[in-house]
Amino acid sequence: MQTRPLLDPKVVLQLRDLSFVARSVVNGFVAGQHKSRHRGTSVDFAEHRPYSLGDDIRRIDWRLFARTDRYFVKQFEADSNASFLIVLDISRSMHYGSAGVTKLDYARGLAACLAYLASSQKDRVGLMMFDSEVREFIPPRGGRFEDVVRALSAIPEPQGAGTLAPPLGMAAEASRRAGIVVLLSDLYEEPEAAVEAIRALQYRGSEVVVLHILDPAERTFPFNDVATFEDLETGELVPADPVRIRAEYQSLVEKHIATLRDKLGRDRVQHVLMDTSMPIEIALRHFLRDRGGSART
Amino acid sequence: MLSFLTPAFFAGLLAVAIPILVHLRMRERKTSLPFPSLMFVRKVPHRSSRRRTLQNLLLFAMRSLALVLLCLAFARPFIPAEAGGGVVSGPKGLVVALDVSASMGYEGVFPKALAAAEQAIKEVSASDAVGVVLFSDRAQGVVPPSTDHTKALAALREARPGAGATRFAPALRLAGDWLGALKVDRREIVLITDGQTKALLGAADVALPPATTVSTRSVAPVAADNTAVTDVSIEAVREGDRSFAIVTARLIHQGPKGRPGLVTLEVAGRLIEEKAVVLPETGALSVTFARAPLPDGISKGRVLLAADSLGVDDTLHFVLGAAGDIPVLLIDSMPYVARALEIGDQPGFDVRQRATLIPSDLAGRAIVILGEMGSGGLGPAATTALVRFVKEGGGLLATGSVAGLRGEARDLLPGTWGENISRLTGGGASIGFVDLDHPALLAFKQARGSDFSRARFLQYRRFTASEWVEGARTKALARFDDGREALIEFTAAKGRVIAFTSPLDGLMSDLPVQPLFLPLIHELVRYVSAHEEAPVLHRVGEAVTLADRAAINPRAPLSVLSPAGRVEKRSEGSTGVELTQVGFYEAELASGARKVFAANVDPAESDLSVLDPDELEAALRSTGKATAPLPAAGPAEAGAGQGFWRLGLLGVVLLLVAETVLGNAKGQKAAS
Numbered sequence: 001m002q003t004r005p006l007l008d009p010k011v012v013l014q015l016r017d018l019s020f021v022a023r024s025v026v027n028g029f030v031a032g033q034h035k036s037r038h039r040g041t042s043v044d045f046a047e048h049r050p051y052s053l054g055d056d057i058r059r060i061d062w063r064l065f066a067r068t069d070r071y072f073v074k075q076f077e078a079d080s081n082a083s084f085l086i087v088l089d090i091s092r093s094m095h096y097g098s099a100g101v102t103k104l105d106y107a108r109g110l111a112a113c114l115a116y117l118a119s120s121q122k123d124r125v126g127l128m129m130f131d132s133e134v135r136e137f138i139p140p141r142g143g144r145f146e147d148v149v150r151a152l153s154a155i156p157e158p159q160g161a162g163t164l165a166p167p168l169g170m171a172a173e174a175s176r177r178a179g180i181v182v183l184l185s186d187l188y189e190e191p192e193a194a195v196e197a198i199r200a201l202q203y204r205g206s207e208v209v210v211l212h213i214l215d216p217a218e219r220t221f222p223f224n225d226v227a228t229f230e231d232l233e234t235g236e237l238v239p240a241d242p243v244r245i246r247a248e249y250q251s252l253v254e255k256h257i258a259t260l261r262d263k264l265g266r267d268r269v270q271h272v273l274m275d276t277s278m279p280i281e282i283a284l285r286h287f288l289r290d291r292g293g294s295a296r297t
Numbered sequence: 298m299l300s301f302l303t304p305a306f307f308a309g310l311l312a313v314a315i316p317i318l319v320h321l322r323m324r325e326r327k328t329s330l331p332f333p334s335l336m337f338v339r340k341v342p343h344r345s346s347r348r349r350t351l352q353n354l355l356l357f358a359m360r361s362l363a364l365v366l367l368c369l370a371f372a373r374p375f376i377p378a379e380a381g382g383g384v385v386s387g388p389k390g391l392v393v394a395l396d397v398s399a400s401m402g403y404e405g406v407f408p409k410a411l412a413a414a415e416q417a418i419k420e421v422s423a424s425d426a427v428g429v430v431l432f433s434d435r436a437q438g439v440v441p442p443s444t445d446h447t448k449a450l451a452a453l454r455e456a457r458p459g460a461g462a463t464r465f466a467p468a469l470r471l472a473g474d475w476l477g478a479l480k481v482d483r484r485e486i487v488l489i490t491d492g493q494t495k496a497l498l499g500a501a502d503v504a505l506p507p508a509t510t511v512s513t514r515s516v517a518p519v520a521a522d523n524t525a526v527t528d529v530s531i532e533a534v535r536e537g538d539r540s541f542a543i544v545t546a547r548l549i550h551q552g553p554k555g556r557p558g559l560v561t562l563e564v565a566g567r568l569i570e571e572k573a574v575v576l577p578e579t580g581a582l583s584v585t586f587a588r589a590p591l592p593d594g595i596s597k598g599r600v601l602l603a604a605d606s607l608g609v610d611d612t613l614h615f616v617l618g619a620a621g622d623i624p625v626l627l628i629d630s631m632p633y634v635a636r637a638l639e640i641g642d643q644p645g646f647d648v649r650q651r652a653t654l655i656p657s658d659l660a661g662r663a664i665v666i667l668g669e670m671g672s673g674g675l676g677p678a679a680t681t682a683l684v685r686f687v688k689e690g691g692g693l694l695a696t697g698s699v700a701g702l703r704g705e706a707r708d709l710l711p712g713t714w715g716e717n718i719s720r721l722t723g724g725g726a727s728i729g730f731v732d733l734d735h736p737a738l739l740a741f742k743q744a745r746g747s748d749f750s751r752a753r754f755l756q757y758r759r760f761t762a763s764e765w766v767e768g769a770r771t772k773a774l775a776r777f778d779d780g781r782e783a784l785i786e787f788t789a790a791k792g793r794v795i796a797f798t799s800p801l802d803g804l805m806s807d808l809p810v811q812p813l814f815l816p817l818i819h820e821l822v823r824y825v826s827a828h829e830e831a832p833v834l835h836r837v838g839e840a841v842t843l844a845d846r847a848a849i850n851p852r853a854p855l856s857v858l859s860p861a862g863r864v865e866k867r868s869e870g871s872t873g874v875e876l877t878q879v880g881f882y883e884a885e886l887a888s889g890a891r892k893v894f895a896a897n898v899d900p901a902e903s904d905l906s907v908l909d910p911d912e913l914e915a916a917l918r919s920t921g922k923a924t925a926p927l928p929a930a931g932p933a934e935a936g937a938g939q940g941f942w943r944l945g946l947l948g949v950v951l952l953l954v955a956e957t958v959l960g961n962a963k964g965q966k967a968a969s
């Protein structure tokens with residue numbers, strides 16, 4: 001199996017002109033490019049607010065007072081660093097690849113790129129890898145990019161069938177402050193269960209982005225020969241005639257994707273389908289541009 | 298026992314391997330195919346292929362059987378009518394075709410052929426119909442097929458070899474027609490021949506009825522030794538008033554050793570020379586005899602070799618002086634053309650010169666030359682006669698007053714004659730262009746001294762053709778240096794017309810006194826009269842035309858004296874004679890002229906090389922005919938048991954329909 005090098009310079013070079021903009025304002029102390037939900041000391045004026053007891057009198061806009069004879073306090077948009085947690089599914093189903101790259105390789109490449117971007121924006125980067133349980137967790141902190149990349153380069157062998165609810169619940173508990181959580185998984189769960197599990201990540205008000213990683217063969221089921229298929233997660237053997245079931249299979253997969261997108265959208269979770277046949281840099285560019293555009297609206 | 302006409306189609310059975318391979322390929326793989334998650338596969342009903350594979354075995358069997366039946370049908374199975382050479386089913390029609398060509402006259406061959414023919418007739422059963430055809434280059438059906446075999450045997454005893462060439466096609470065609478009319482199970486044609494390569498000419502085009510076998514029984518001499526005179530060439534020589542001919546004969550010899558011989562030339566019944574020659578071992582030899590004096594008119598000639606085993610080709614007959622003169626009617630008061638036509642003997646010119654044209658003078662003439670006619674010109678009757686003469690194939694060469702043609706005769710020269718163009722100043726006009734590729738002028742293409750530009754023309758008439766299209770009715774054969782037409786050709790119906798635009802009177806041009814004039818007039822007369830050299834000899838089987846219809850007296854039927862000395866009356870209007878015997882054919886025309894034709898054996902008959910039976914068989918096979926010896930019924934005669942392929946195709950159709958119905962039913966069931 002071909003292994004994609006992490007932080008491919010070509011990828012980084014192409015993403016240099018992109019800025020990863022969070023959709024919502026998160027708390028933070030270090031000036032970054034993510035907008036903080038708190039007004040603070042900055043150069044970007046936000047709004048005027050009537051003076052209330054306890055406000056720093058240095059913030060009073062005296063010119064406005066001269067015009068209105070009322071006290072207003074100037075508020076500024078304070079840039080802050082965000083907590084950026086990457087949650088990576090490393091279950092056995094992610095070890096499948098028909099297009100020369102496994103879903104896991106594709107996902108960890110994406111994760112590394114996102115970690116690099118977040119790190120370069122002074123965000124606090126963390127990583128959690130899970131299958132049926134959390135296998136590795138690096139809490140989001142500043143300057144952890146190297147640790148994240150190292151962990152992505154040494155992914156442990158998966159154990160057991162992958163499930164979303166327990167590990168994501170643990171991730172939610174481990175996150176002590178709101179931030180951005182990016183989940184990379186093939187989401188082989190019933191939509192209701194998957195959405196319920198993902199909903200836990202929003203527990204502390206974090207913005208959740210789901211990158212739904214799928215191999216093209218998983219969507220098209222392109223096989224022609226009658227064969228016995230083996231479930232990578234469970235090891236179950238199922239004989240099937242691909243030609244006969246293809247149409248129905250495709251219908252079920254598309255319905256699954258649509259249901260996930262619909263249900264996650266209702267929870268304000270961004271669902272992005274990532275096809276491993278698409279070059280990773282192009283997928284990232286499209287994703288970040290869409291995200292930046294929607295954040296400004 | 299079942300046989301097959303085209304067993305090669307069984308190669309198509311390999312196609313059965315295709316569904317087998319597909320079937321094997323479609324079978325479930327023994328090794329599992331890893332897939333990330335089968336949660337969706339499990340949700341799909343009828344995911345397992347096991348049951349379907351079992352069900353499809355029936356479909357697979359039906360498809361394979363359909364393919365096998367298809368191959369079987371194309372292989373054309375049949376049950377031979379005669380298996381093992383013993384059992385005969387149904388009546389048989391037999392035509393014995395006996396070769397009576399010239400080569401069958403070789404010593405000992407024809408008796409052998411008769412014996413073979415009788416044997417072929419005796420081999421069939423009494424209930425079989427037997428017919429007899431005698432053939433050479435034509436076929437003569439002497440006894441149509443019947444069960445009375447004595448008639449066939451009697452006809453064979455009357456047969457004699459002739460002088461024709463060997464051709465299988467006429468015999469096959471006649472025998473095929475006869476056999477096609479018979480209601481028999483098997484048809485057979487037995488060719489009894491000495492076999493020659495040229496005999497196969499046209500055989501490929503003969504369509505025989507179904508279930509017809511053609512077999513050959515060769516009676517060719519094993520070690521033939523034959524000499525023959527096959528051709529002559531004649532050179533005419535004239536010394537003063539006397540004519541001579543130098544004859545060169547071509548002799549051939551086919552035999553294991555060279556041998557000496559005597560060859561003799563006779564002309565007009567006189568022995569000219571007898572020469573001793575040594576004929577080479579299987580080769581040819583040319584012998585030139587001393588010049589033979591020729592009497593006036595037509596002379597008969599013969600070259601004779603000493604008789605050998607095949608006598609019919611030992612004498613070659615030919616005719617001298619048969620070409621005849623070109624009959625010319627010259628209407629010209631000037632002497633130039635007449636003087637030009639007095640010279641020349643290959644051919645000579647039979648000139649009838651008149652001051653004016655009288656219709657009765659046109660009889661027997663091949664060409665009219667219109668020169669200076671004085672002030673009278675052509676009268677209405679003469680004009681009408683001239684037009685009819687040209688339209689019926691006569692030639693018209695106008696060297697003078699062509700502009701004076703009036704009435705119908707104007708159509709002979711379709712165009713407008715304009716004013717006279719005077720070239721008195723500047724030394725006169727010259728010829729600037731000559732179409733030397735035209736048949737009338739082709740002789741001047743490579744001739745030295747035939748300089749057309751030396752002649753000077755002081756005056757000529759402007760001519761504008763009404764249909765001046767190159768290659769159509771009119772054509773300029775020569776033009777003056779100013780581009781005006783000097784010599785024009787017209788094609789009027791069958792006849793040819795050529796006209797000068799400047800009179801050849803010696804006054805307006807000096808062409809008549811140029812060296813070019815004589816050969817030019819000769820060539821033009823030869824072309825316009827459509828003169829063709831008569832061949833000195835013919836071959837048996839050819840048809841010759843005795844004379845034009847106009848030359849035959851319709852009231853007196855034409856009589857032809859054959860070589861056998863028999864006078865044959867030709868039917869009224871008949872002008873042709875088919876040469877069937879070796880020797881001289883003579884006919885006297887209404888004009889009193891005598892026609893003589895020499896008929897000889899086809900030189901191919903002198904070649905007695907034994908045709909390899911395998912080669913002959915292969916040649917006949919290539920013509921689409923089965924050949925022999927084929928004691929048992931061959932595929933071509935298996936018509937009675939050939940209907941199985943239809944049953945095979947019907948089975949294929951039924952199987953495919955059943956397969957479609959079954960397949961659809963299973964598909965619907967599976968879908969539900």
